[in-house]
Amino acid sequence: MPDLLPAGHPPVATPKIGVLLLNLGTPDATDYWSVRRYLKEFLSDPRVIETPKWLWWPILNLVILSFRPQKSGANYARIWDKRTNESPLLVITRDQATSLGQRLAGDNVVVDYAMRYGNPSTASRLEALQKAGCQKILLVPLYPQYSATTTATANDKAFDALAKMRWQPAVRTAPAYFDDPFYVETLANSIRDGVAALDFEPDLVITSYHGMPQDYLEKGDPYHCQCLKTTRLVREKLGWSKDKLMVTFQSRFGPTKWLEPYTDETLKSLPGKGIKKVAILAPAFSADCIETLEEIAITGEEEFMHAGGERYAYIPCLNASPAGMDMIENMVRRELKGWL
Ligand SMILES: C=CC1=C(C)c2cc3[nH]c(cc4nc(cc5[nH]c(cc1n2)c(C)c5CCC(=O)O)C(CCC(=O)O)=C4C)c(C)c3C=C
Ligand SMILES: [Fe+2]
Numbered sequence: 001m002p003d004l005l006p007a008g009h010p011p012v013a014t015p016k017i018g019v020l021l022l023n024l025g026t027p028d029a030t031d032y033w034s035v036r037r038y039l040k041e042f043l044s045d046p047r048v049i050e051t052p053k054w055l056w057w058p059i060l061n062l063v064i065l066s067f068r069p070q071k072s073g074a075n076y077a078r079i080w081d082k083r084t085n086e087s088p089l090l091v092i093t094r095d096q097a098t099s100l101g102q103r104l105a106g107d108n109v110v111v112d113y114a115m116r117y118g119n120p121s122t123a124s125r126l127e128a129l130q131k132a133g134c135q136k137i138l139l140v141p142l143y144p145q146y147s148a149t150t151t152a153t154a155n156d157k158a159f160d161a162l163a164k165m166r167w168q169p170a171v172r173t174a175p176a177y178f179d180d181p182f183y184v185e186t187l188a189n190s191i192r193d194g195v196a197a198l199d200f201e202p203d204l205v206i207t208s209y210h211g212m213p214q215d216y217l218e219k220g221d222p223y224h225c226q227c228l229k230t231t232r233l234v235r236e237k238l239g240w241s242k243d244k245l246m247v248t249f250q251s252r253f254g255p256t257k258w259l260e261p262y263t264d265e266t267l268k269s270l271p272g273k274g275i276k277k278v279a280i281l282a283p284a285f286s287a288d289c290i291e292t293l294e295e296i297a298i299t300g301e302e303e304f305m306h307a308g309g310e311r312y313a314y315i316p317c318l319n320a321s322p323a324g325m326d327m328i329e330n331m332v333r334r335e336l337k338g339w340l
């Protein structure tokens with residue numbers, strides 16, 4: 001074919017299908033400036049912070065970005081992947097893309113990954129897929145529960161990049177998978193196996209979801225309901241009673257009211273109610289990251305034990321585990337129907 005192209009004709013790649021895994025993003029390093037750059041991009045997103053720009057700009061630039069990068073950088077340093085000198089979120093998302101790529105290699109599918117904030121940027125990976133000949137691309141925001149603050153802004157960023165392309169690929173977006181039976185079963189199995197592997201019987205298992213300002217729920221963001229539904233479906237799958245599996249919300253940011261009950265306050269209050277052995281997991285995260293490894297696995301344990309708790313265990317995210325990848329592959333193959 002290439003020798004039939006007239007002089008000056010741009011090269012034409014064999015048509016392929018692209019799958020782009022999208023996650024939130026993470027700093028390139030733990031130093032003040034790397035974390036500041038990441039936080040500035042993240043917290044300047046109007047999908048994440050809805051405070052009017054004239055009010056938010058001085059708060060962000062003069063207050064938050066003066067102090068938070070140092071504090072967050074120290075927290076990132078506690079969980080940094082020493083093997084690759086990268087953030088766990090980046091390492092795990094890349095592993096997921098590699099594994100999915102191997103699983104779909106025979107189907108003329110190219111798999112890549114990109115971040116909403118920081119690197120690798122969504123625009124750069126979409127361009128790479130297009131250059132590789134992907135005329136059809138499936139965007140897969142790796143958030144089981146939809147939120148405008150995560151899923152929608154990931155897709156927005158991709159569509160911003162597509163808006164600049166002359167030859168735009170056909171694009172699909174994968175929906176949130178909070179009630180996908182395969183996801184529910186995989187999560188239930190991870191809890192059952194995670195608990196069975198402990199050397200204690202937890203009084204309670206906590207599903208701790210990333211929080212969100214309460215007024216986003218009131219304005220119509222379905223995230224809260226989808227979190228509750230995931231836990232209900234998992235509880236039904238496990239055949240557990242209501243008092244064995246609880247929902248909390250973590251990672252509160254700023255002075256406004258966020259979704260309740262708060263994970264940290266719950267952990268501090270449980271020992272006083274006689275619940276002294278807990279296991280905890282974070283189903284809103286497809287990959288372990290600062291919010292799970294530092295906030296829940298490390299600080300959560302410190303808070304619980306300090307309040308009189310006796311045993312505490314963190315059950316990891318599905319990550320790039322064989323079961324987690326079976327679930328992602330199942331979802332991606334379903335969303336590629338008609339293209340494969
Ligand atoms: C400020 C408001 C925030 C909203 C709303 C929010 C929603 C939200 N976030 C995730 C997933 C992740 N968040 C992560 C980090 C993180 N989140 C916020 C703030 C909001 N998140 C901040 C300021 C940070 C940075 C960390 C810090 O400085 O403490 C991450 C981890 C990134 C990493 O590098 O490891 C993820 C993943 C969801 C699912 C969600 C839904 C409502
Ligand atoms: Fe967050």
Ligand SMILES: [Fe+2]
Nearest residue numbers: 224225226228
């Ligand atoms: Fe709700």
